[in-house]
Amino acid sequence: xxxxxxxxxxxxxxxxxxxxxxxxxxxxxxxxxxxxxxxxxxxxxxxxxxxxxxxxxxxxxxxxxxxxxxxxxxxxxxxxxxxxxxxxxxxxxxxxxxxxxxxxxxxxxxxxxxxxxxxxxxxxxxxxxxxxxxxxxxxxxxxxxxxxxxxxxxxxxxxxxxxxxxxxxxxxxxxxxxxxxxxxxxxxxxxxxxxxxxxxxxxxxxxxxxxxxxxxxxxxxxxxxxxxxxxxxxxxxxxxxxxxxxxxxxxxxxxxxxxxxxxxxxxxxxxxxxxxxxxxxxxxxxxxxxxxxxxxxxxxxxxxxxxxxxxxxxxxxxxxxxx
Amino acid sequence: xxxxxxxxxxxxxxxxxxxxxxxxxxxxxxxxxxxxxxxxxxxxxxxxxxxxxxxxxxxxxxxxxxxxxxxxxxxx
Amino acid sequence: xxxxxxxxxxxxxxxxxxxxxxxxxxxxxxxxxxxxxxxxxxxxxxxxxxxxxxxxxxxxxxxxxxxxxxxxxxxxxxxxxxxxxxxxxxxxxxxxxxxxxxxxxxxxxxxxxxxxxxxxxxxxxxxxxxxxxxxxxxxxxxxxxxxxxxxxxxxxxxxxxxxxxxxxxxxxxxxxxxxxxxxxxxxxxxxxxxxxxxxxxxxxxxxxxxxxxxxxxxxxxxxxxxxxxxxxxxxxxxxxxxxxxxxxxxxxxxxxxxxxxxxxxxxxxxxxxxxxxxxxxxxxxxxxxxxxxxxxxxxxxxxxxxxxxxxxxxxxxxxxxxxxxxxxxxxxxxxxxxxxxxxxxxxxxxxxxxxxxxxxxxxxxxxxxxxxxxxxxxxxxxxxxxxxxxxxxxxxxxxxxxxxxxxxxxxxxxxxxxxxxxxxxxxxxxxxxxxxxxxxxxxxxxxxxxxxxxxxxxxxxxxxxxxxxxxxxxxxxxxxxxxxxxxxxxxxxxxxxxxxxxxxxxxxxxxxxxxxxxxxxx
Numbered sequence: 001x002x003x004x005x006x007x008x009x010x011x012x013x014x015x016x017x018x019x020x021x022x023x024x025x026x027x028x029x030x031x032x033x034x035x036x037x038x039x040x041x042x043x044x045x046x047x048x049x050x051x052x053x054x055x056x057x058x059x060x061x062x063x064x065x066x067x068x069x070x071x072x073x074x075x076x077x078x079x080x081x082x083x084x085x086x087x088x089x090x091x092x093x094x095x096x097x098x099x100x101x102x103x104x105x106x107x108x109x110x111x112x113x114x115x116x117x118x119x120x121x122x123x124x125x126x127x128x129x130x131x132x133x134x135x136x137x138x139x140x141x142x143x144x145x146x147x148x149x150x151x152x153x154x155x156x157x158x159x160x161x162x163x164x165x166x167x168x169x170x171x172x173x174x175x176x177x178x179x180x181x182x183x184x185x186x187x188x189x190x191x192x193x194x195x196x197x198x199x200x201x202x203x204x205x206x207x208x209x210x211x212x213x214x215x216x217x218x219x220x221x222x223x224x225x226x227x228x229x230x231x232x233x234x235x236x237x238x239x240x241x242x243x244x245x246x247x248x249x250x251x252x253x254x255x256x257x258x259x260x261x262x263x264x265x266x267x268x269x270x271x272x273x274x275x276x277x278x279x280x281x282x283x284x285x286x287x288x289x290x291x292x293x294x295x296x297x298x299x300x301x302x303x304x305x306x307x308x309x310x311x312x313x314x315x316x317x318x319x320x321x322x323x
Numbered sequence: 324x325x326x327x328x329x330x331x332x333x334x335x336x337x338x339x340x341x342x343x344x345x346x347x348x349x350x351x352x353x354x355x356x357x358x359x360x361x362x363x364x365x366x367x368x369x370x371x372x373x374x375x376x377x378x379x380x381x382x383x384x385x386x387x388x389x390x391x392x393x394x395x396x397x398x399x
Numbered sequence: 400x401x402x403x404x405x406x407x408x409x410x411x412x413x414x415x416x417x418x419x420x421x422x423x424x425x426x427x428x429x430x431x432x433x434x435x436x437x438x439x440x441x442x443x444x445x446x447x448x449x450x451x452x453x454x455x456x457x458x459x460x461x462x463x464x465x466x467x468x469x470x471x472x473x474x475x476x477x478x479x480x481x482x483x484x485x486x487x488x489x490x491x492x493x494x495x496x497x498x499x500x501x502x503x504x505x506x507x508x509x510x511x512x513x514x515x516x517x518x519x520x521x522x523x524x525x526x527x528x529x530x531x532x533x534x535x536x537x538x539x540x541x542x543x544x545x546x547x548x549x550x551x552x553x554x555x556x557x558x559x560x561x562x563x564x565x566x567x568x569x570x571x572x573x574x575x576x577x578x579x580x581x582x583x584x585x586x587x588x589x590x591x592x593x594x595x596x597x598x599x600x601x602x603x604x605x606x607x608x609x610x611x612x613x614x615x616x617x618x619x620x621x622x623x624x625x626x627x628x629x630x631x632x633x634x635x636x637x638x639x640x641x642x643x644x645x646x647x648x649x650x651x652x653x654x655x656x657x658x659x660x661x662x663x664x665x666x667x668x669x670x671x672x673x674x675x676x677x678x679x680x681x682x683x684x685x686x687x688x689x690x691x692x693x694x695x696x697x698x699x700x701x702x703x704x705x706x707x708x709x710x711x712x713x714x715x716x717x718x719x720x721x722x723x724x725x726x727x728x729x730x731x732x733x734x735x736x737x738x739x740x741x742x743x744x745x746x747x748x749x750x751x752x753x754x755x756x757x758x759x760x761x762x763x764x765x766x767x768x769x770x771x772x773x774x775x776x777x778x779x780x781x782x783x784x785x786x787x788x789x790x791x792x793x794x795x796x797x798x799x800x801x802x803x804x805x806x807x808x809x810x811x812x813x814x815x816x817x818x819x820x821x822x823x824x825x826x827x828x829x830x831x832x833x834x835x836x837x838x839x840x841x842x843x844x845x846x847x848x849x850x851x852x853x854x855x856x857x858x859x860x861x862x863x864x865x866x867x868x869x870x871x872x873x874x875x876x877x878x879x880x881x882x883x884x885x886x887x888x889x890x891x892x893x894x895x896x897x898x899x900x901x902x903x904x905x906x907x908x909x910x911x912x913x914x915x916x917x918x919x920x921x
Contacts, residue, residue, distance in 0.1 A: 002600050009891065016895060017902070037909040123441065127406050134405065144903045145910065151853035353690075354705065355775070358713040358738055362722045374711035375555035 033155035055080035059112025066215035069162035070306035077289030082163030173262030186224040218262035427595035438574040446536040465560035510756030581699040606671030613663025621657035622906035626849035643831035687801035713742035
């Protein structure tokens with residue numbers, strides 16, 4: 001009797017939590033500009049029309065300051081989305097991917113490699129993994145703060161550029177060569193490897209190709225890291241595109257293209273990276289050009305809006321640097 | 324015993340010391356009343372009450388106090 | 400890891416529950432002990448050696464004292480009894496000195512060093528004590544008190560020394576109480592540890608509800624107020640007038656919600672294991688006098704101070720000398736006042752100092768000391784005044800007045816408690832009276848301090864809910880047993896409301912910082 005009552009109690013609780021999760025639908029609230037914090041990426045991808053995204057980009061702040069989906073769209077019609085978060089940790093990446101796979105079927109998943117070398121103490125790691133897991137299975141824990149929307153005025157979504165973030169600041173990087181040749185490898189912790197393997201297998205299960213990408217960043221990247229990632233990529237047959245070895249091909253000028261002395265690229269640097277990436281993706285992968293399709297009408301409009309803003313932004317950068 | 328009850332009534336005449344069984348646990352006698360009581364008991368019964376005796380078991384009722392006095396070798 | 404974090408609630412504690420139930424009765428204490436040391440190690444690593452060392456020390460000293468006592472019983476003569484008493488006392492004092500030395504060296508070294516340096520400099524000498532970076536072993540302030548209490552109880556013959564070091568170790572290390580108390584006496588928990596009873600449905604339910612109630616207070620109300628409090632008490636800030644009042648009120652609310660909420664988490668966790676720990680709070684804001692407040696706030700600390708400092712001080716040599724002197728030369732009023740001062744001064748000095756190595760904490764202790772002595776001093780005048788005005792002590796308006804007076808006292812005390820040092824506390828207090836207007840409370844300036852309209856709403860409603868529950872508890876109608884008597888759907892609705900409130904309104908996730916336990920830092 002007691003056991004049955006307990007069961008009923010918890011079942012009813014589960015139902016209530018499930019109903020609440022429905023009320024706190026991230027896509028709905030994202031489009032009304034109510035989700036502005038780190039959960040933006042989760043909500044943003046949920047707000048996209050199902051089965052429209054072909055390329056998903058994951059990673060930390062390197063990802064959303066280097067790859068511009070709307071720039072990519074302009075050049076190739078490839079539909080990409082950046083689900084990066086500042087200081088993203090790999091469990092967050094894994095569950096972000098899982099959430100994205102609920103509504104989308106990307107053919108290509110690009111993982112920016114900076115977060116592979118982000119490791120904290122075991123307790124924090126465990127806590128992050130635990131919280132991300134809980135938030136995946138019960139999204140109400142992630143979006144619970146939305147009750148505040150009732151107290152806020154009406155707002156609009158604001159520009160989100162498919163996950164890319166605009167930066168017009170220029171702080172030059174002046175330390176010169178940072179790719180010092182060596183055979184050593186930067187260790188990837190077992191904890192990170194475990195999640196990386198799961199990401200890889202998830203992509204395999206969903207028929208998506210995984211591409212590892214290292215964005216140009218003198219502050220964080222080293223040849224040691226290149227060696228470590230290459231080894232992993234070779235071992236598991238993954239493609240690895242390291243942009244730090246292709247600085248001249250990209251045309252990156254460290255006096256102009258970085259917003260914080262080599263930590264992140266700015267709009268100008270991102271444009272160069274995206275241009276190169278566009279050629280690379282066209283060459284290596286069969287990704288459809290959607291520019292003429294009815295379902296992607298909105299993309300064209302958003303890309304046009306983005307271009308207007310981007311032109312102004314680039315102008316600002318040129319003025320700041322006199323180039 | 325009568326001397327004891329007199330002393331107790333001198334501390335607080337509102338409490339029914341003959342019947343109450345929870346002077347400390349029911350907070351009828353406060354800490355200061357207790358200290359005053361200790362002082363009086365030491366003088367009148369020629370005993371020494373140490374810190375080890377300061378327990379509810381020894382002060383919760385008049386009987387408890389009386390028993391403690393006898394144990395400490397008091398002569399009324 | 401702390402009692403309100405997901406690591407504890409979703410992983411550690413369920414694992415302990417499972418391990419406890421699956422283990423045979425005889426070894427359940429061992430599961431708790433292993434879990435407690437594991438908890439300790441997870442929180443502060445190698446400092447667990449301090450806890451282990453203290454346990455071994457206290458264990459053997461306790462047995463030594465016990466053996467001496469038993470020997471004297473066998474001898475049976477007054478002479479031997481006195482000898483034993485002297486020896487035992489020496490060992491007790493040795494133990495206390497060692498325990499305090501460990502505590503002082505880690506917790507108060509820098510404070511003592513600073514002040515001694517200042518003194519040396521004032522005398523024209525060179526400062527001698529360099530500041531050291533010392534980590535504080537978790538719960539050292541709490542378990543040191545418990546260890547001293549244990550030794551004293553053995554010396555006084557109130558308990559027999561524990562022969563089984565495992566039980567004693569568990570007493571000192573027990574993970575629910577290691578971070579913030581309650582400060583237990585050995586007799587409170589020993590039998591419960593030994594029993595190792597099965598987990599029962601009732602204990603699990605009662606404990607579970609209590610945990611959610613604690614989570615509500617802590618992560619919905621207290622953690623939400625943290626931003627506001629941090630902003631208002633920031634050393635560089637220059638808020639004045641009603642903002643200081645708001646600061647004091649906000650911090651008092653945060654402190655109470657967090658500490659009592661944590662106690663709910665702690666007592667709830669322990670209750671789920673079937674072990675009942677003593678209460679630490681009893682609706683403190685219903686107190687009508689300062690003394691009553693300290694019988695309702697941090698109850699176990701008050702009990703410890705009363706048992707191990709107040710009573711021994713009141714029957715100590717100076718106190719008795721004063722009593723004699725007073726009886727012969729002074730009116731009883733003055734004797735009483737003097738005795739109270741002699742007995743209470745060490746109590747409040749220790750209370751203040753225990754909270755930490757800061758002058759503002761000593762001030763806090765002395766603040767309450769002065770208030771209590773004042774209270775005793777004006778007592779006869781107060782009674783005369785009441786009689787003259789024809790007021791009754793139990794009249795509702797008089798009780799209201801007393802409570803309002805208490806709130807002013809409490810808020811002032813907490814203002815000084817939280818301020819970054821005595822100097823800032825005084826500055827803030829003075830600034831409160833400059834340009835005091837009530838208008839900032841409703842013209843929106845409160846919304847610029849880190850909390851929005853929604854946040855304030857939740858805080859108010861939450862405090863209202865807690866006040867309502869407190870009111871019910873004060874009248875004796877809202878215990879767990881009382882809850883069971885309610886109509887089931889209504890009761891379930893309350894439970895669901897509580898759980899969902901915690902999930903929805905908790906100050907966790909993106910946009911919030913994790914707030915460490917305040918009292919765990921003491």
